[in-house]
Amino acid sequence: MTSTATQSPAGLQAHYGAVRRATEQLCEPLAIEDYVVQSMPDASPAKWHLAHTTWFFETMVLMPTLPDYQAFSAQFAYLFNSYYNTLGRQFSRPHRGLITRPTVAEVRQYRAYVDHHMSALLDHAERLGTPIPEDVVTLGLHHEQQHQELIITDLKHLLSCNPLRPVYLDTPSRAAPELPPLEWSDYPEGLREIGHEGPGFAFDNETPRHRVFLQAFRLGSRLVTCGEYRAFMEDQGYQRPELWLSDGWKVVQERGWQAPLYWEREDDGWHAFTLGGYRPVVAAEPVTHVSLYEADAYARWAGARLPTEAEWEVAAVEAPVEGNFVEDGNLHPVAVAAAPPATPLQLFGDVWEWTQSPYTPYPGFRPAEGALGEYNAKFMANQYVLRGGSCATPRSHIRATYRNFFPADARWQFSGIRLAQ
């Protein structure tokens, strides 16, 4: 990651407390039983997320910084390492749901123990000016925010497997406003710069800032909606191979996809499982839980294409970082209210927007040294970049240069579609 020390020690202390508390607040609606289960290999139990984010601070901050620090449990280093080969063997990812012990209560003790030592460390630094690895702490907080989003999406998948359709949280109901038409913003060709150069935090994969040449392009003024996507479905979108990438068509056939994830056809039309309950699909709301394959097929059907990540960033850098984030409590994308302004709407929040850009290193990219170098670089194959954050993203976590990435068939994130031409 890149970061310049912009926070005072007291600010960091407060930042640390706020992020850690936010994680725990997300778990408040859960029964103990909900913390434990892994509903698919890509997802992890909430308990694991609680422990793994804590493991990060223990392993990356406390152990290297405090010579006398006693680890809470020697075995947790193995159990809660996600994928850092440099830090030793990891417990098998698809088996995270088999670990009923430590219990949730013990994991909470682990969090409290590490928070206590982190707080003392930050406090000491504040009072005495002791040097602390502020960059790593900041990285740890952004890492924890990533897992906050995963707690939400993994939990949604888990609860969706239950025929009882449990409600995670009562979410506000909203009258759907009238949908503004889809318009196009024009951007001229030219040599542009993308990537992060500071100030403020960014992940290493957002660097270095560099020049790219863009052809002229147009970007859709808002996200694609459920109503528009339903028109694609009704036009036999899932039955026409010519609309699909070859790999996508194979997946559609093998898994029998007929609609976005969590949609079910009822006698009176399509419904969807949401964190606020099972309810009819709202036409004006942005479509979500679609794969890159579906986004790409939809765009082809609509006579458009997906944007590249450079196009998206060039547009987003001019827009305010505003939108429907986790703090809004919707936990679902909401319909756009306003008429299209100068810049496209909904660039931030609501849904992660699939780009047509495979996830590759920027020219001149160098991963961080040591274990932190495993954070992003090694995943740069067979994934696609998504941009802009979602309704499950913390507002302070996102920025125009942020690069999220998932495989082309992933659907359990809040992923959606913006068109380009």
Next chain:
Amino acid sequence: MTSTATQSPAGLQAHYGAVRRATEQLCEPLAIEDYVVQSMPDASPAKWHLAHTTWFFETMVLMPTLPDYQAFSAQFAYLFNSYYNTLGRQFSRPHRGLITRPTVAEVRQYRAYVDHHMSALLDHAERLGTPIPEDVVTLGLHHEQQHQELIITDLKHLLSCNPLRPVYLDTPSRAAPELPPLEWSDYPEGLREIGHEGPGFAFDNETPRHRVFLQAFRLGSRLVTCGEYRAFMEDQGYQRPELWLSDGWKVVQERGWQAPLYWEREDDGWHAFTLGGYRPVVAAEPVTHVSLYEADAYARWAGARLPTEAEWEVAAVEAPVEGNFVEDGNLHPVAVAAAPPATPLQLFGDVWEWTQSPYTPYPGFRPAEGALGEYNAKFMANQYVLRGGSCATPRSHIRATYRNFFPADARWQFSGIRLAQ
């Protein structure tokens, strides 16, 4: 099942209470987290066992008997049906571990609700002589005892997946007595009868009693021990295809079997995960957690064979139903103490004994009518009969005619080896 009404209504009431309480006692050492997880498709979460056994009484006794009975939850009929096609669709067996709700507390309420109504029914019957389906109640209690054993074995498998190796229960440690030599009991050829004819309860698959012609045979005086099995391993037992059934050899290769399930090689010799903790393998204890394939290969190596189920029953019918059962609290087979008596030792308890007999219907067998007919008959393919009960079996559940059955590659039950010639 076959049964003649040998219990007074008061006796049945007491029987019901005792069996139901025993199930709950088995769960006392568990954390909430331990109730939820399914560690493999063959196993089920403890929560599911608690609910399914209750569902049996609700569906098979209360609903047909009491016209005004209100089901605790309409959805539980779907969630907790195991395999009764006659009773409607079942929730997918390998996904039982995804159901975090109902919570354990709610399942306990379900048990209490059904127990309340069952108690009222039995009480009423006792006082007023109302006819009740005593046979079905009795079947339900034996069914629940089967699930008591599965709670133990499924839990053992789950805990064994955890690198922390949690202890389920402190079990008594025992000095291993000196091992008596393996001797042989002789049985003459002749026309014999096997199968159940009453009095007392039996499952339908134990009937009808019928004649079989047996050649003369010999039966080992005790179970095969860990020490003996280790000699087989050290003689390259797992590396010599000529000792194995063809299917068994394939499984050995594919899964890399080198020892019984739960055994691990440490620098100072073999250890095993037990419900009482991870500890060195004791040479004099009966070997357990072996598949039919391993039992058969061991027998071939030892110049012997496995008994048929008819041979086993002819021997067992003369022996007292005594042994190391779940009530003894060992939850592990124990070394035999005495010198060989007239009849072979350890026929009951300790470990289920693999026979060479595929699980087939007895001549003239007729399954029960309706849903209860699905209890046993439809599993009569590709399984082998095991006899005698184990250290996880309730003492009142076993008898000489009892036929348990598992596929040839199953290892997570307390299954072991007795030799024949």
Next chain:
Amino acid sequence: MTSTATQSPAGLQAHYGAVRRATEQLCEPLAIEDYVVQSMPDASPAKWHLAHTTWFFETMVLMPTLPDYQAFSAQFAYLFNSYYNTLGRQFSRPHRGLITRPTVAEVRQYRAYVDHHMSALLDHAERLGTPIPEDVVTLGLHHEQQHQELIITDLKHLLSCNPLRPVYLDTPSRAAPELPPLEWSDYPEGLREIGHEGPGFAFDNETPRHRVFLQAFRLGSRLVTCGEYRAFMEDQGYQRPELWLSDGWKVVQERGWQAPLYWEREDDGWHAFTLGGYRPVVAAEPVTHVSLYEADAYARWAGARLPTEAEWEVAAVEAPVEGNFVEDGNLHPVAVAAAPPATPLQLFGDVWEWTQSPYTPYPGFRPAEGALGEYNAKFMANQYVLRGGSCATPRSHIRATYRNFFPADARWQFSGIRLAQ
């Protein structure tokens, strides 16, 4: 195998020549391309069968008998060993279809080379009285006859995968006679003997002859026909789980079985792929290419059951070994013509009859010493016994004590159904 030397050396020479020629005659209709391909793991290419049967004589007869014998090719021992672990590593069974070399011409040279040496050996024995392993030669010839049947069934499967539906051979068309009603032959209870005791050849698995106690039973007077089976299908036989063994129901669901193998529904009714071409199903012909699961479900639907192998043998031992064999050139079961006689019809030929008996060793069974001991014994798990031979079996190959065996889901053999009660 058991055998007493009943053949003169000249008789053996003639027998050898006749069986070897019969194999080659079966391949005459083939294009070179047809010899090479393996259409599924259970099947083998015709070229492999030609070579493997030759390998048997080279390895089991020539090499042990003739000290100066030079193997045709050292590598063939590896390539064409089927499953004899005792004789070294085997080439992976599912990859037999990858071996384009040796070519068919080279395999024919191999056959000629071995035939030349075998002929010389038998001739020499004839003239000079040299001792030869007559038992092994006889076993090799019965082994080759088994592979003759497999050549036919494997080839049928291969050709059926081709949308062009190639015809293997023009087979005679026959007017279907009127179907006699299904009647029942009664057999009393009693102690009977089954198994082979000579004279003549038998495989080791048919021994020792031993006593069994049979309850009274009835056997259907003829095989179940396509018309009768279609009635089962039309009565939702493939949609009703209560008719099926649990494993069978799983297979039906997973593989989408709706009819016997090779049946396809056309606008004007069911057709079937046969070695004589694709043609309408004939109601009066015995149904074939059904699994044990389908045979068992049909029997349950029909209010009957499958016979045990002992019941079948007791009936068959009284019947002449007559029927529709490979020499008749139908390569398909044919409708029964006659009215039911004293003994049931069609016991031999037409289709292998599934029994309800798992394939297990007879009491006192001992496999042969050495490599030949692998011939049968190690397959005695998870298979079912079939009896009576089929339209692809050589007439001289079958007898009342013959035990064939296949897994419960196998359908590519000519397997059919006889009912019992």
Next chain:
Amino acid sequence: MTSTATQSPAGLQAHYGAVRRATEQLCEPLAIEDYVVQSMPDASPAKWHLAHTTWFFETMVLMPTLPDYQAFSAQFAYLFNSYYNTLGRQFSRPHRGLITRPTVAEVRQYRAYVDHHMSALLDHAERLGTPIPEDVVTLGLHHEQQHQELIITDLKHLLSCNPLRPVYLDTPSRAAPELPPLEWSDYPEGLREIGHEGPGFAFDNETPRHRVFLQAFRLGSRLVTCGEYRAFMEDQGYQRPELWLSDGWKVVQERGWQAPLYWEREDDGWHAFTLGGYRPVVAAEPVTHVSLYEADAYARWAGARLPTEAEWEVAAVEAPVEGNFVEDGNLHPVAVAAAPPATPLQLFGDVWEWTQSPYTPYPGFRPAEGALGEYNAKFMANQYVLRGGSCATPRSHIRATYRNFFPADARWQFSGIRLAQ
């Protein structure tokens, strides 16, 4: 594709004849048996390639152009369509090896028949000036050249599965020259153009020509050799996760990769299966049959990286299209002889060079209309671009703008490594 008609009708006639003959010459060393078998789902039988390339001309040229044309066989349209959904259902790709009929002789008749009609058409056009779809004919010829390369690589894979290690063709042996050191060519940053703009044939995926901004970069002066790759292996390259992309590491573990495909360790060092026989690995020869994952890990180990496709093209456009092609008859990469010149060596021929560029559409890319639009576009996901052709590529088939593509784990092509920095 893009093409301007640069060939005279007579030239096209000659071109057609030459390309078609070249395909047949590649098959001359084969036995009939070698034409039929499919050794893995990615590969196809030679017979299929012979027929499919013919099907292309029949379907894309003869049928649309000649109103009275009679198809050779109606069923071949189904059997030999590769993946054109627009043209109807396709025969399942992984089952191409099950089609023993039509025979090789029949496929040759099919080729002769189509060649006859193509020749008549081209002749007629030549004499009378009839308009013909020259672009499609030219595309068909380049398509056939692609399949020429696949015939070679698919055949290599097939023969490698045979323990007899058949030799396809005697290839010249060459003394390995002394290896020149790896040096670096420097290229300045700047706005460059890549992609095809004519004259001459190109595939649609090479268009449109467009501007890209490149940072300064360096390119290795020659390909990475077997000796250099062996140093990576000896430095535990296959055992160190930090060198690998995450997906690559998973593949290495799952498939047990320890060396390039076709390498085997013998007592006296590494050997490799080649089309000219099994022989020791030559240190100075370019390494081949490596995946993108291996190429990427090697580059990381060597302190370098793979080039992007734009970097490669900018360098290659200055180099002559010379190298070791299929016409040279080596069918294996050869050691570089000369000292490094102005431009890097071996850019063309020898091995396809993995780039780090995922295969994506160029800005403004539009696939062709109709069935030909399926040629390239739908594969633009989860693949990587390779450049430069190989020792199995026809010399007239390659150019600087040519984009080949394979998944990151593909190894059966002649794929190798060039470094960049």
